[in-house]
Amino acid sequence: MNKDHVTRRVLVLGSLVLLASGCSSLRPLGGPVGRIPGRTAGTRIDPRYRRQEVAYSGNEAPGTIVVDTTQRYLYYVQERGSAIRYGIGIGEEGRTVKGRAKIGRKAEWPSWTPTESMMQRKPQFRQYAGGVSGGLHNPLGAAALYLYRGGKDSMFRLHGTNEPWTIGQAVSSGCVRLTNEDIVDLYNRTPVGTTVLII
16 A cells, blocks of 8 residues: 555545444554554644643663553653654543563554454443454544564554543543544554553
């Protein structure tokens, strides 16, 4: 998929509302996602959650992703005491993961299939039991970064969302969501093998 095609599809995303949200087993679609900077300007997001470069005084090495679930920020650590800070939505109470993981896989326009436990908690998800293909209608948005622990898929993701107004809230089934524009930016900065610290 070329960058122009990805760009056109992501620009349309801001106007769509999805019927479901959450995480799932995903399949990689391959190739880098094109950059789409600044598109969140027209969406309903609290200004404090907009992407920006900030000072960073933590001990993590450049290239590390730090997810602060309390403050609802994700930091991509850079050189010389700075980081790119992104606003995030997190899992509902009791559905967040903590600790270290690695990016084990990346996918653009990932597919989504609700897990059995998700369908038990939210029976309306049973209509998606056969899976939802990647695209504008998919709750994982434009891209996903798969979190692995001990070489195995943890089933938690950093992913996009077609519901940007949920950034800053605890609404997902456990994954960390960013705006589609922000996950595209992070996807392009982040190679497989990147360390992720969730606090």
